[in-house]
Structure formats: structure tokens, C-alpha cells
Amino acid sequence: MSETSTNMAIHTISVYVANKPGVLARIAQIFARRGFNIDSLVVSPSSDGRYSRMTIASQGSAEGLEQIILQVSKLVDVMHCMDHSTGDAIVREMALAKLRVTFEQRTEVLQICEHFGCKTVDLTPTAMTVMVTGPSEKLDACLAMLRQFELVELVRTGKVVMARGDEVT
Amino acid sequence: MSEKTMTGAEALVRCLENEGVEYIFGLSGGAALPIFDAIVESKIKLILVRHEQGATHMADGYARATGKPGVVLVTSGPGATNTITGILTAHMDSVPMIVLTGQTISPMLGKDAFQEADVFGLTMPVVKHSYLIKSTESIPRVLREAMHITSSGRPGPVLIDVPKDFSAGEFAGDLYPEMDLPGFSPDSVEPDQTIVRQIAEALSKSRKPVILAGHGALISGAEDVLRQLAEKMQAPVTNTLLGKGAFPESHPLSLGMLGMHGTAYANKALVDCDLVMSVGSRFDDRIIGKAPLFCRDAVRIHIDIDPSEFGRMIQCDHYCQGDAKIVLERLLEHVGELNTKKWLTTLDGYKRRYPLTYKKRGGLKMQQILDTLNTMTGGDAIMVTDVGQHQMWAAQFCRTEKPNTWLSSGGAGTMGYGLPAGIGAAFGKPKSPVWVIAGDGGFQMTMCELATAAINKIPVKVIVMNNRYLGMVRQWQTMFYDDRKSGVDLEGNPDFAKLTEAFPGGKGFTLKRAGDIRKVLEKAMAYNDGPCVINAIVEKTDNVFPMIPAGAPLEEMLISEPKSNQKLEKPTGST
Incomplete structure (x- = not known):
């Protein structure tokens, strides 16, 4: 593949796999061998417990990723593997942000939270932990606002993705 | 259903029999003891090798010559890691193969037990699929799935790691279970x-x-x-x-x-x-x-x-x-x-x-030996090569007329492949003459398998193209590195003919002059009581042409030796 045509967009890939040991290692290996970093990864059992759903966000060239998807699809324990970056899909993510907040700052933080539809999940005289959910871009915007205060720690779940309408992911 | 109690290992061997397996190429060891014990009563023939890499190449040669999967059985730890080169070779060239590895008992997994290696993890990038057995009862299902996966669609090696407590454990399950492969749809064969x-x-x-x-x-x-x-x-x-x-x-x-x-x-x-x-x-x-x-x-x-x-x-x-x-x-x-x-x-x-050609003047030429061999066999033999200059000349001068009569390590370029693969092919096709063309470098990597050939009276015919160099690397150093030779000198080789005679039933020949080629090849053809090796003392510094430097377009092919004053750029491609 020519280096010039690389387009380093972030891709959201969903993989439907048999719920067996070693599957994640095999998939991760294919990404690693091609030099692709996995930005986020969500794995959980699907509605049918024999299978798991993985949602992988990764950055890299579209051509390279196409090859990765073909190779992942080939694995014995993989049912299917799809890139949802271009199609119309529901993408959601959740983040927990812990802030050190003084009494004077609290109202302003709550205003920001209200604007972004965040939930306060923990509140003490000196700290508060807020939960924000939504598309990743919304999380980025909300967190940019919250960073004005002292951000003690941040945990993001990574994206999950689902096809819209009656299409299957 | 079982009529009397059997062990997991006995169930495993029974299933291999049911799958039509004729040979297992292997080397024993502690963690695989129950499986080796189960083979005693089996009609499957165990071929004891001298090194586990040899077992994988034999299984590979057997598979390429017959189209049926080759089966390997080794022990845990180093026994298992020694198979990795052979698994890579099979993986790169889409060869069906089942590799059974013994493993420490399951409670000891991950505790650095004696002869424990995470072979499931180690081999992951070079297998089509792999299993770590989790229960005695699952053994027949796993074996059935493995046999199905290894040969269907694009073939490739499948590894099964068998902890000793499961192979030794009492088996009370079904010998003909259903496969459980929901995600495996063998590559579709019918085109659009x-x-x-x-x-x-x-x-x-x-x-x-x-x-x-x-x-x-x-x-x-x-x-x-x-x-x-x-x-x-x-x-x-x-x-x-x-x-x-x-x-x-x-x-x-x-x-x-x-x-x-x-x-x-x-x-x-x-x-x-x-x-x-x-x-x-x-x-x-x-x-x-x-x-x-x-x-x-x-x-x-x-x-x-x-x-x-x-x-x-x-x-x-x-x-x-x-x-x-x-x-x-x-x-x-x-x-x-x-x-x-x-x-x-x-x-x-x-x-x-631009015919394929070589100069008959000067020392003994590999090309002339191969050309003569080609005329004498008329394509009616299985040709197995090692990797290097001799491989390329064999590919050029030994015309292949029929399927599954040319065995060579392509993708992996595994030196040491030739002799064991030739032995495996001879087991699979006992009626067909098998010729192994090897270099002196590659031959020495797996020549211990002469013992396997000798003991089993395998009449494999080996030509060692002995130029006292790792010739292909030497060719690159000559052409692209100002003839600065580094790590390629094999002067001091043993006398391969004498060495072969040290094995019971082994026969050695020495070939030094072009005039003797036909005579020596005829003698080798007539010898069928065991392996024979022709130590061919060939010219030291001949180069393979045509050649396209790695990474160059086809247009830049060198049809013959460039003029000595012509300076060549170092190739941009890999090897």
C-alpha cells in the first residue's frame, strides 16, 4: 500500500465472536502485527450468551484496516466483523470524571453538567464525580469544559456501536 | 459409546483412527506419555523422529504429497516449541497439519511448571486455529473440528495442546460428537x-x-x-x-x-x-x-x-x-x-x-546435475527441495509435470525442510521415487533425520549440492555487498557420503566430475534399501540467473551475470 494515500481516521469496528478463550488475543494480534493501535475496546456477552460483542476503535489507514477486517473475519471463532465508521450507526460512550470542587465552584460545575445532561453520581464537600454519556464528540466537549476545574481522574468506557433501524450490527 | 473405560488419550487415538490417519510423526516426552501409551494398541504407525522440527516437516511432506493432513505428536515445553518452524512453514504454504502437543497438568498451567510452555500463545500467529483442551470429554469434538478446519477452504495447521490430566483422565463421553463451530464457514467455493x-x-x-x-x-x-x-x-x-x-x-x-x-x-x-x-x-x-x-x-x-x-x-x-x-x-x-x-x-x-542455460565448462555444476536428473526421471518422481540456490535451479531445470510431485518451502523459505519433508512424502507415496535436493547448509540443519529414514528403510535419494557456502547469501554478498563475504563459509563440512554410511542401511556416493553424473544418479536410483546421499562437490561460486533484485520491477531482470565492472545497487526489497 502506498504511504501517501493513508487517511488516519478513527474507525469503529464491531466484531461478533464465539464466547471462547483466546478470541480476543487472536484479534488483538492481527491489529498489532499491522502496527495498528487499539484506542478503545469494549467486550461483553451478546443477547445470546454463546457469543460476545466487541467494539474496537482504532486509528489508521482505510486500506490497512480493510485488510485487518478481512483477516479478523477469517478467524474460526469470528462470526462477522464490520467497520461502522462510514455507515449510519448509533455510537455511544460513557465517562466518569472525578473533580476536586470547592463550595464556590460547585454551582458552575452543576450548570455545565445540566447543559450536557450529566448525572452527579457522587458528591462530597470537596469532590464530585459526574457521569456523562453520549456520542464521543459530546463527551469530548463536556470534558473540555470540566477540565477548567481540577480533574482528579477520568475513566471512559470506549465506544459501543449499533446499526440503526432493523439492520443488524 | 465406550464399551469399556478408556482414557482421554485412548479416545484421541481412536478418533485419529476414525479420521483415517495412517502415520503420526513424533517424539515422546513426559507430558505426552498417556498419548504415546495409547498408540501402542493402535493401528496407526508412529514414526519416531530425531528432532521435533523434523516431525513437522515430515507431516508437511506427507500432506503435500498425498493431500491428506499430516499429524504430529510431541511433548510439552521444548518439544512443542521445536515444532514452531514447521508450523510456520505449513502456515505460509497452506498445508493441512494437526500438531498435538502434550502439556503440563491443568492445575499447573501458568505456574512455570517443568517443561511448561504457553504453546497455545506462542503459536497463535502461525496457526489456522488452535485449541487448549479443557476437559477429557471435549477431546473427540476438538479433534473432529481440527480435522475439519485444517483441510477445508484454504488449508493450514491446527494445534491441539493437551494437558496431561485430560489425556490420562477417564473418558466417558461420545466418540462421535457434533462439531461446535458457529463462526466457521469454510471459505465459500462457488463463485459469483x-x-x-x-x-x-x-x-x-x-x-x-x-x-x-x-x-x-x-x-x-x-x-x-x-x-x-x-x-x-x-x-x-x-x-x-x-x-x-x-x-x-x-x-x-x-x-x-x-x-x-x-x-x-x-x-x-x-x-x-x-x-x-x-x-x-x-x-x-x-x-x-x-x-x-x-x-x-x-x-x-x-x-x-x-x-x-x-x-x-x-x-x-x-x-x-x-x-x-x-x-x-x-x-x-x-x-x-x-x-x-x-x-x-x-x-x-x-x-x-532467453533459454535457461548454463556453461558446461569449469567445475561440476548444480544445473547440470539437475538437468540430467530431470531427463532421467522424466518428471516421474517426487522432487523435494531445501532452500537456497539449489532450490531455484531445481525449480528451473526439474520440470514438474504432475500435481503434488514438487515439494518446496516457499513462503517461509525454511532451510532444513528438504530431508524430513522427503521422508514424509515417501511414507505417503511409497511407490513413487523421492528425490531430495539440498544444499550443504540446509542439509546439516536436519540431517539427524537420516536415522529416521534408515531405521524405516525409506529409500529417499538425497543430492547434497555441496559448494561449501551458504550459496544464496554468498551470491547476494558478491553482487550487492562488494563480495564481502560474511557468515557464509562452510569449509570444513563433513564427508556426507561417509556420514550416511554410518547409519544402518544408509548409502553414500561422492560426485566430483560432470562425466560421472549419470553413473552416480543411476546407482542412487538402483539403491532402495534405505536412504542414500550423493555428496556432490559442486563449483563454489556460481550464481543463479535470471534474477530480479528484491523490490525491483520485473523490467529490471538480470538475465545473466552482470559485467564485473557493473556496480549494482543494494536491493530495496527484503531478502
């Missing part, structure tokens, strides 16, 4: 009809087509339909190293092997063609040279059972997923004779102008 028609149309417009036959054509058994199609269309056929045998190389439409050390006329045909149709080749870097320039003005067609090969090396105009044989059968219905008279005349001109 629309694509077939598009390819047929592209072919019908072509005046300068080339069919490129790869290993996939052999795996699918497409040789007859490929020949019909080529003859019907009057299209020339070139083959990859592993595609040798897919199309008879003595056929007037054959261009022989293409690529780095392919024939000049095959490479010239690819430079000039207006259409290239790959049948089961993966456009490996050895054959395309510089990827963006490969057949850039031609219509490119890729037929492969494995869709993950599409677009991997080069972009094509048509991709057709399917079994090579079935795709060609469909194509045959849609194409007629093409107008290729002029093209075939041009190619015949290339064949006359």
Missing part, C-alpha cells in the same frame, strides 16, 4: 456468476493474456480444467514456485516459473501482457517485484478461495472468491479461443532467445 461473466468478457477482449497458476490451483485439484481452459483459449500459463505441477511444464503453452529467479520468458511475458489471471496465487513479493508496477497496464484478475488475499499485495480489476477448480469450470463455459497467435509467436521468440 456475475463476476465469472465479467472475467470471461475481460478474457475474450485480451490478445496477450497470461494465466498465473499458484498453489491454490493444486490444492483444489484444478490441473485438468486449467489445462482445458489454457488449451481452449490458447493462453500461456506461468506458475509460481509452489504452483509447479498445476500445469505441465513441458507443455508448449507453459512458460515455467516466474518471479525473482523465474524464466526470462515468463517474466517478459508479464511485462508485455495485457491481462494476467492469477489462479490460487497470492501475488507474493517473490513474483511481483515492485508491487505498484506489477502488470500496471494489464487487466488484473485474482481468483482465490481466501478473500483476505484480495488487495493485499496489488489492486486488481476483478476479484473472484471461490475454489480454483470450480471457478475455472464455470469460466470454461463462457470463454472460447482467443486471438493469441501473435502473442504466442512473440513468447516463442523469447523462449528461443
